[in-house]
Amino acid sequence: MTQIQPGTLTLDRVSYAVNGKTLVRDISLEVAPGEMIGLLGPNGAGKSSLLRTIYRTNRPSAGRVLINDEDIWKRSASWGARQVGAVLQDMPADFPLTVHDVIAMGRSAHKRLLEPDNDHDRRLIAAALALLQLEPFADRLFRSLSGGERQRVLVARALVQQPSILVLDEPTNHLDIHHQINLLRFVRNLGITVIAALHDLNLAAMFCDRLCLLHNGQMQACGTPESVLSEENLADVFRIDATLTRNPRTGTVWIMPA
Numbered sequence: 001m002t003q004i005q006p007g008t009l010t011l012d013r014v015s016y017a018v019n020g021k022t023l024v025r026d027i028s029l030e031v032a033p034g035e036m037i038g039l040l041g042p043n044g045a046g047k048s049s050l051l052r053t054i055y056r057t058n059r060p061s062a063g064r065v066l067i068n069d070e071d072i073w074k075r076s077a078s079w080g081a082r083q084v085g086a087v088l089q090d091m092p093a094d095f096p097l098t099v100h101d102v103i104a105m106g107r108s109a110h111k112r113l114l115e116p117d118n119d120h121d122r123r124l125i126a127a128a129l130a131l132l133q134l135e136p137f138a139d140r141l142f143r144s145l146s147g148g149e150r151q152r153v154l155v156a157r158a159l160v161q162q163p164s165i166l167v168l169d170e171p172t173n174h175l176d177i178h179h180q181i182n183l184l185r186f187v188r189n190l191g192i193t194v195i196a197a198l199h200d201l202n203l204a205a206m207f208c209d210r211l212c213l214l215h216n217g218q219m220q221a222c223g224t225p226e227s228v229l230s231e232e233n234l235a236d237v238f239r240i241d242a243t244l245t246r247n248p249r250t251g252t253v254w255i256m257p258a
């Protein structure tokens with residue numbers, strides 16, 4: 001997995017509107033190679049809508065999305081698929097594929113239709129199975145897995161794609177606390193460029209370099225966890241009354257709702 005080259009992600013005044021309704025408004029962000037960004041915000045804030053502009057599902061109504069200074073919407077869909085790996089909120093699972101085959105699908109962006117797996121593909125798939133501790137599941141049907149096990153398979157699929165940017169939409173959904181921490185630490189240590197929508201503010205502060213807070217489709221704040229997770233922002237955006245402290249072991253900001 002080490003040959004993944006992290007890329008630069010640039011959002012340049014990105015807006016996204018559908019049926020005359022603007023879901024994402026004028027978002028600018030520069031993500032450095034290897035940086036991990038946590039995208040925060042209440043339900044309906046526009047996190048998934050914004051992430052879809054990066055994995056080439058929502059075409060921005062204004063602004064540009066650039067990877068390594070190339071406008072992804074000016075390149076082909078297959079180029080985009082080689083650059084961006086995505087793990088999404090609710091992926092359908094009602095198909096008779098094994099875990100191995102679901103992970104192998106991650107290689108399709110690099111291959112012609114129906115081209116068989118070569119040694120390089122097989123090495124990447126084996127490495128991803130090992131990294132995510134999925135070897136015992138390789139021959140199981142994907143749909144027979146628990147929600148958390150499926151989530152790890154989808155991360156493995158995104159990794160074999162060897163993208164320069166990894167987009168995660170609530171990757172810790174369905175995971176128990178042990179696997180939430182493991183997954184975020186694992187992704188953080190990959191050294192790849194990551195943008196992840198997260199709901200657990202404390203874990204986001206522990207693992208992300210910067211946090212960006214969306215509110216009604218707009219960027220309310222973006223910066224260090226300390227600067228973004230202020231009592232004011234928590235009250236304004238999440239409508240909670242919270243006291244801020246620090247995790248005594250990690251030193252990161254820790255939120256205690258009242």
Ligand SMILES: Nc1ncnc2c1ncn2[C@@H]1O[C@H](COP(=O)(O)OP(=O)(O)OP(=O)(O)O)[C@@H](O)[C@H]1O
Pocket residue numbers: 018019021023041042043044045046047048049050
């Ligand atoms: N196709 C659409 N037409 C109209 N409204 C839409 C459409 N898609 C999304 N929305 C609305 O846009 C808003 C933003 O949705 P989005 O899924 O981006 O939110 P989110 O921040 O990811 O929320 P969550 O935390 O619940 O996943 C929501 O109010 C949603 O109902």
Ligand SMILES: [Mg+2]
Pocket residue numbers: 047048049089169197
């Ligand atoms: Mg969402």
